[in-house]
Amino acid sequence: MAIDEEAGGQPGTDQPRMGFFTDTSVCIGCKACEVACKEWNMIPEDGLDFTAMSFDNSGGLGADTWRHVAFVEQREPLGYQETGVGRPEGEPVDLGMPSFERPGDSTGADERGEFRWLMSSDVCKHCTSAACLDVCPTGALFRTEYGTVVVQEDICNGCGYCVPACPYGVIDKRADDGRVWKCTLCYDRLGDGLEPACAKACPTDSIQFGNLDELRERANERVRDLHDAGVSSARLYGDDPQDGVGGAGAFFLLLDEPEVYGLPPDPVVTTRDLPSMWRYAGIAAATLLAGVSATFLGRRRR
């Protein structure tokens, strides 16, 4: 499944690889992406739960959640929230913080105002080396001409192998349907020249869709701007073609360590070790054959 990391979607065509750049530094946690995704892809409702952890109500990516907005609340002495950082041309806008009481009423004076929220819209990474695709025994998962990874629902037999294979916990099985589901990067919309529903709906341009090369350039610029503006914790996640999955087709700008957002810090496609696994299994099989044969050697008592 070698696709050209630099430019290519599908080898042999001039269709560039398409992807997402999710800039979490401007995400306001409105969940428009979650809703747009559900609507467009007609994903069934999967429980109106309140996780009681934060303002997160969908918990994580799964068969019926293809965009998931994480809400990280950190009681850190960080000063107050300031939006618009690193965008010198725009006026900073104070969005305030939703709450049922006056801010800080229930905390000591010491803690008031010293708090930050990190919000991040997570999605399938459309890995360059995609474990889900590698392990699929039916060929239901395939690489599209846009370089994305899509499940063909008329072929998937619900073996569930891809679910524990994904190092990010993205793809999952829909219990009453038996098959697996995940983000398709709106394969049907791309074909019609439209951008994915989540990117279309995102009011802050936190989700940006486009040619992966351009997105990487834009992301690097954005990190530079943020660093210049003092946001030294800004870093890209999944943009490096040298990483364990060969670079993600959907990458992120984060303001803290990946694991804080529920992302693995150093994911590696499991099939990288598969040749070695086959070797060990081959030696083990030979050991068994030799061991069993050896039991028939030696003197027969009767």
Added chain:
Amino acid sequence: MSTSDVTPQGVQGERPGREAVTGSAAVLDGDRHRAPEHARSSGTQEVSETEFRSYYGQPILNQIVWEGRDIAGYLFLGGLAGASSGLAAGAELTGRPDLARPLKYTALGAVSGSLVALVHDLGRPARFLNMLRVFRPTSPMNMGSWLLAGYGPMAGAAAVTGATGLFPRIGRAATVGAGVVGPAVAAYTAPLICDTAVPAWHEGYREMPFVFVGSAAAASGGMGMLTAPLGQAAPARRAAVFGSALETAAVARMERRLGMVAEPYQSGRGGALMRTAKALTLAGAAGALLSGRSRVLSAASGAALLAGSACTRFGIFKAGVQSAADPKYTVVPQRQRLREKNGEQEEEGAN
């Protein structure tokens, strides 16, 4: 005013130095967690190895959707079938028909059972044959389907010709063929589970095939001890001892090498199953060494070996589930790996 306060006009009275913008790293918790690097160079105490951050303790991986009864059962039956075919072939070639026959039946029964379990676990069982739609070496499940498609009919022919006495030459060829392919059937299930992101499985990929073939040999030896007359069961007893020793050694080695990722094999239900498996297997192996003269002891030891092998597979399955459920097993080793990578880079930079 000594402390800050939130007023309708914004935050008032914040202490100097606290006007950091969101995400400025100097005051970030993340930096404190990155401390070990600095700590090491300045010679201070390193932060405990298992300290880690997560998203409200939520797992990073999606939980394994396989049904334990189906897939752990599949692992057990596949191993039993594969190793039984090997023993049956040896028994046939060395003139031990009363050992060969029951083992051929075992192989057919077990491989049929494993197939039923596998199909039963599919979300769309009617689409089972889609497994043979492609040939994909990167998918152990696909490779296994092809392997079973070759092995199953041979095991079947061996059993049926053995039972009816028809076509003896074909029967012998099938018996030997199944005996040679059998070990591959017993071993491939290790890459099947290790080729996932489940930490307790993936990290153990070097030892897992040896655990599996050892467990398979012990189970088939146990089956031989249970079903064959004492006089012909000597190879089965030796296979049982060989398998038990291999399995026990491989499990011990795996747990030692995995470090903290081995915890799921030692705690919870996974740990309990693994301990039970070890006790049953060692008891069965001891019985195999002593049971040359007692039919009852031989049968009891054989049953213990079979139960032990089943417990091993269920224990490994359960440990995988436990390790996927806790973000610790995903984050801590990956952080460790990153630290080592960064350390190397720093060294390179220094040179």
